[in-house]
Each structure stands twice: as C-alpha cells, then as structure tokens.
Amino acid sequence: MTIRALSIIVEDASEAAREVSEQFGWPRGQSDFHEFADVHADGVDLWFSTSSAVPSGQVDGVTLHVVVDDVDQRTHEIQARGGELILGPVTQDFGMRSAIFRGPGRLLIDVCAEVSA
Template sequence: MTGIRALTLVLDEPSSIASALRDALGWTIESDVGSFASLTAPGSIPLWINAPAPGDETSRGVVIHMHCDDVDEAFQQAIERGALAVREPVDMDFGERSACVQIPAAPGVTIDFSRPLG
C-alpha cells in the first residue's frame, strides 16, 4: 500500500493563498507558477493549491489538522501573523488540545493545531 503524497486544495488565486499561508503559519513555498502552488510545513506532506478549471467549484469546509508540540504557541503565532481565531486553545473531551484559525485569503479552509493530551 502507498501513503498520501500530497493534499490538493482547489482555490482561487493559488499564489495569494500560498503567500498568506507562508506569512501566517511560517510554511515554505516550494513552487508557485500562478495557477499552482506547493507549500510544506515542517515534517509534513506538501499542500498543493490548484486554481479551479472552468466550471469547477473551489474547496470548501476543509480542515487541515497540524500536529504541534505547543498548541498555544502555534495558535498565538498564527494570530500575530494575521490568521483569524476560530477556536482558542482548549483541552477537548476526546483527549486532544486543539486550537483553530482561518486565513482570510483561503476561505473555507480551517487550520487545526492539535496534540494528544498527556
């Protein structure tokens, strides 16, 4: 069996979104050719952003779950860099510490910083 190589989101203006994700989350842009951009977060698979083909819808209601050692710090850094708070850091009843943000340039996409408790 093979693993997941990358995750692709179909969104308008891939270059602008890639820059906003880089700025708010500290990710690295690996490639940006206008209608396609590729970013990576440390220790993660690539996130590819494609412009929609004519008549295609954009991605909506997507949550990207990011493992991080310090949820509070990751959340605070994202807010300081321009992300919008969706959920402040909290210990969830299912055994995770979690906090969520959205990036205004990427509507419909939520970033969830999380780690197991204990």
C-alpha cells in the first residue's frame, strides 16, 4: 500500500494551495479552482477541497488516500479486522475505485485504486 494523497478541507482551495506552494516551494498541480486545487509535496499530493471528495456525510477534516492493488479485497480485509466502512466500494466518476473508512477523530481513510479504462 502507498499513501497517495491527503485531502484537506478548507474554505478556498485555490488560496490554500497557493499559500502552501509558496511557503514550502512545492509545485502546484493541474487543478486550480475555488473548490479544488492540488500541490505535489515531495511524493504525497495535498488535495485542498471545499468539501469532502466523496459523499461520506462528513465535510470537514482530513482524508488519507491509500492506494492499493485491489480495493474490494482490501475492503473485505479491513472490515474483517473491525474497520468501519462508511462508503463503497464504489467507482467514482473521477476514475478511482474507493472505499471510505472512518478513522480516529475526523480522519477518513480512502482505500483506492485507479480504474483502468
């Protein structure tokens, strides 16, 4: 498994990405909107968003995106160990298959994989 990105919920995604990029010297990604913007932070992407990237019912906090080979199999394993599934597995319209688990506090954990075309 690999951590791919952290989703950070903010009021203005573009402004948050600009500030972090300027302060730390990390390059901006291709997306730059009020609702979503990204920064490449030395191997982990920071995804700034004005709401949760997936309809989890939770709209503030942090989402840890963990890339796996098989979302469905990993979901089964996590649930067998007592993980609380709150969404999925589902194929998202942005080309990822995701299963969202509740983490400690306001943390969400997105077990995800890119969907082949």
